Amino acid sequence: MATAPCNPAPRPAADSSTLSERDFARIAGIVSKHTGIKLPASKHLMLEGRLRRRAGLAGFASLDEYCDYLFEEDGLKDEFQHVVDVxxxxxxxxxxxxxxFxxxxxxxxxxxxxxxxTIKLWSAASSNGxxxxxxxxxxxxLARSQAGLRYAILGTDISSAMIESAHRAIYPRSMLAPVSPQMQRRYAMFDKGVGENGRARIVPExxxxxxxxxxxxxxxxxxxxxxxxxxxxxxxxxxFEPEVQDAVVRRLWGHxxxxxxxxxxxxESMIGTRQGLPQVASGVFRKDRT
Ligand SMILES: C[S@@+](CC[C@H](N)C(=O)[O-])C[C@H]1O[C@@H](n2cnc3c(N)ncnc32)[C@H](O)[C@@H]1O
Structure with a gap:
């Protein structure tokens, strides 16, 4: 069985191959079954662009070659997580x-x-953290004024690339813009880079x-x-499709x-209201104490 090249060869400057309707449909079907994510035809170009980038990173000369590898040479097993990530x-x-907040x-x-x-909080599709x-x-x-406030936060996501990124906790400086200057000083360590090059890392605490x-x-x-x-x-x-939305909400509610x-x-708040969950603020639902 062929494997993805370990030492990626330089890609040709322009790869003009496209993602066929058939390959798009195959990938959309696999992704939807595994992740719940719908990929309607309007996402064709988006998926094509992202797969082309992945093909280049994995050392394939073209998207065509990459799709052949996925479907003709059984490469999907090795590439599965990357396909999910893209x-x-x-x-x-x-x-x-x-x-x-x-x-x-x-x-x-x-x-x-x-x-x-200990208060337990869970970010259940945490992306990059x-x-x-x-x-x-x-x-x-809150803990600054509430001595003894204990808490633990769990972040989960289907994308292994996002979980790695969350562990690193390094962000472009521009991403920190919505964080107040005071919190930036307390909770982020900025490097010396400026503009596009500037980075900040969340503090160890x-x-x-x-x-x-x-x-x-x-x-x-x-x-x-x-x-x-x-x-x-x-x-x-x-x-997700409505029935998947409902099933996920039911499972999370049980936690x-x-x-x-x-x-x-x-x-997404209508997903909770559709299920008759008690809403206490926009998008916020509280489980009864019984
Ligand atoms: C648009 S981001 C939202 C991130 C964050 N919750 C926010 O509101 O900013 C959606 C995240 O959901 C993740 N995701 C998609 N399908 C998932 C699944 N089936 N299970 C877990 N995470 C999933 C994606 O990888 C992505 O990181």
Missing amino acids: ATTNKTDFFREASH DYLAGTIIPALLAAQR AEAYTIAMVMAE LRRKCSFQQLNLMDASYPVDRDVDVIFVRNVLIY LRPGGHLILGHS
Whole structure:
């Protein structure tokens, strides 16, 4: 069986091969089955561009050659995770949909303080970690005035590339723009680079609060505690079919402790309302205490 070249040969300057309808449909079918992500025909060009980049990185002379390798030479087994990685959209930001973090800091956490136990938070489609580290910044700020506030944050994502990136916790300086100057000083270490070259790394104290692991929301069960206080699952359900959305929400709901909160992206809140979950703020659902 052929394997992906280990020492990538330089690619020709221009690869004009295209992703055939047939190969697009094959990949879309595989991706949808494994990840739940729909890839309608409108994503053809997007997938083609990303696969072409992957083909180049893996040392193939063209996208055609890469597709031959995937489908004619059984290369999909080796390339599977890369294909999943290219099919996922990982756009994220620090303090994205900021009202959820205000609600976390102003309402959810104050109500948990009396319990005096470790508060568990889960970013269930964490991309490169920006959401998990935003949660960590919010919790660290609260901990400044609440001695003894203990918390642990789990970030999970299907993309191994994103999990690696979250572990590294290094971001372009520009990504930190939504973080207040005060929090930037406390929680990010900037290198000397400027403009496009500038980078910042999340401080070790926050990195220690966050753990990351690969997890597919399509799996029938999740290897995660079932007494989580707050689950963020934002801007991922939109990529799924309605029945998959409902199944994922039901599974995540089962991981919340009574009184716990599930937070969906603003454009996804109708998934919770459709299931009759009690909504306490935009996109925020609270499990009954019973
Ligand atoms: C657009 S990002 C959203 C990131 C973050 N939650 C936010 O709101 O900024 C969607 C993430 O969902 C992940 N994802 C897609 N399908 C998934 C699945 N089946 N299981 C787990 N993660 C998945 C992608 O890899 C991607 O990193």
